[in-house]
Amino acid sequence: MKEIEKYLFDLQGYIVLEGVLSEAEVARANEAVDRHAALIRERTGELSLSGDSAALKGVTGRGDLGGLLGWEKPWCDPFREMLVHPRVVACLNVVLGPGWRLDHNGGLISMRKGAEGHLLHGSSGPGFDRHQYYHFQDGRMHNGLTVAAWQLTDCNPGDGGLCLIPGSHKGNYACPQEVRKWLAHREIVRQVACKAGDVVIFTEAVTHGTLPWTADHDRRSVLFRMSPGNLAYATGYNPWPEEMLAGMTPEQRAVLEPPYHSRLDRPVLGDDGKLVQGPEAR
Numbered sequence: 182m183k184e185i186e187k188y189l190f191d192l193q194g195y196i197v198l199e200g201v202l203s204e205a206e207v208a209r210a211n212e213a214v215d216r217h218a219a220l221i222r223e224r225t226g227e228l229s230l231s232g233d234s235a236a237l238k239g240v241t242g243r244g245d246l247g248g249l250l251g252w253e254k255p256w257c258d259p260f261r262e263m264l265v266h267p268r269v270v271a272c273l274n275v276v277l278g279p280g281w282r283l284d285h286n287g288g289l290i291s292m293r294k295g296a297e298g299h300l301l302h303g304s305s306g307p308g309f310d311r312h313q314y315y316h317f318q319d320g321r322m323h324n325g326l327t328v329a330a331w332q333l334t335d336c337n338p339g340d341g342g343l344c345l346i347p348g349s350h351k352g353n354y355a356c357p358q359e360v361r362k363w364l365a366h367r368e369i370v371r372q373v374a375c376k377a378g379d380v381v382i383f384t385e386a387v388t389h390g391t392l393p394w395t396a397d398h399d400r401r402s403v404l405f406r407m408s409p410g411n412l413a414y415a416t417g418y419n420p421w422p423e424e425m426l427a428g429m430t431p432e433q434r435a436v437l438e439p440p441y442h443s444r445l446d447r448p449v450l451g452d453d454g455k456l457v458q459g460p461e462a463r
Contacts, residue, residue: 182275190276191322194315194350194387195373201268202331202378206259211333213256214246214289214401221246221291230299230391234362239297239393246289249403251425260287260403265432269329271452272382273407276324279450280410280443280458283436284326286417286425287405289333292342292394301344301361301370301390305352312414313385315350326385326406326414332375333401340396343373343381345389356388363392410447413440431461 190196202210224230224242231237249260263269264283273281304313304325314325336342346369349356359365372392373381383389385406394400408414418439426434435448435456443449448459456462 182272186272187275187322190382191317193347195345195347195381195383196272197373197375198268198272198380198382199376200378201266201380204378207333207377210259210331210403211401213249213252213259214333216256217246217252221289229297231297232300232362234298234300234364236363237298237300237393240295241293241297243296243299243391244291244293246291247286249287249289251422254428261429261433263329263331263403263405264436265430265450265454267452267454269380269382270450270454273327273329274450274452276322276327276382276384277407277409278323280447281407282410282418282438282440283405284408284413285406285415287403290400290402290404292391292400294394294397296394296400298341298363298393299391301346301356301363301388303349303356303388304386305349305388306354306356310386312408312412315384315386324384324386324409325412326408328381328383328385329405329407330381330383331403331405332377332379332381333403334377334398336373336375336400337396338372338374340400341372341392341394342400343389343402344370344392345373345383345387347371347387349388350384350386352388361388361390363390408440410438411440411442432456435459435461
């Protein structure tokens with residue numbers, strides 16, 4: 182992780198890694214999604230994410246699609262490869278520490294024109310959340326639950342999509358409701374503009390949400406939520422579905438290890454995405 186990337190993550194609570202995926206890799210991932218598009222479910226009724234915010238309302242809900250890692254080959258492969266992509270692994274080795282793990286099963290967020298936004302949320306201030314946090318000590322950052330959001334379509338300025346309040350991961354006061362609803366002080370809320378192939382890495386401690394989607398093309402973002410190796414927020418690992426594990430490489434399986442300390446011979450990936458510790462590394 183470059184020094185400027187460390188600086189920006191510490192300052193903002195997120196960074197954008199540009200051009201992680203090539204055009205061909207983005208097309209391959211989108212083809213896999215197209216093959217399973219009939220499984221996308223839009224959030225409506227009680228599953229709506231905009232709450233009672235008039236500013237975040239839309240004409241339809243967000244689309245969700247899970248199970249990507251367990252799809253039949255070759256459609257699962259683009260997403261399994263994301264787990265161990267060297268550029269993202271090297272970043273997470275700094276943000277979370279070596280031996281980090283997949284906490285939530287991966288999933289696709291889709292938004293078509295008119296899709297609603299998501300109330301801003303995050304774990305910063307006033308209490309300490311032992312699962313979602315940002316802390317700096319002994320010359321390095323320490324994070325709890327952290328997101329790697331892989332962009333499969335462009336998200337241009339004004340399109341909507343992912344937004345956050347830079348620096349709020351170090352806030353000491355709870356985010357006021359009128360800000361969470363995007364009704365006041367909109368100037369402090371930043372829409373994260375990015376291109377297909379970029380990856381946004383952000384701590385769940387930063388106050389974040391989604392703005393209504395206004396673009397003519399659909400938004401597609403694949404989210405993997407990671408935790409330090411000794412920590413679990415969700416219980417999906419107990420156990421992971423067999424179809425999700427079948428055919429994975431040792432490196433990919435390492436990311437799916439349950440939570441325990443690295444000194445107990447936990448599989449650990451080096452910055453190149455290869456195993457440097459654990460039984461398979463010998």
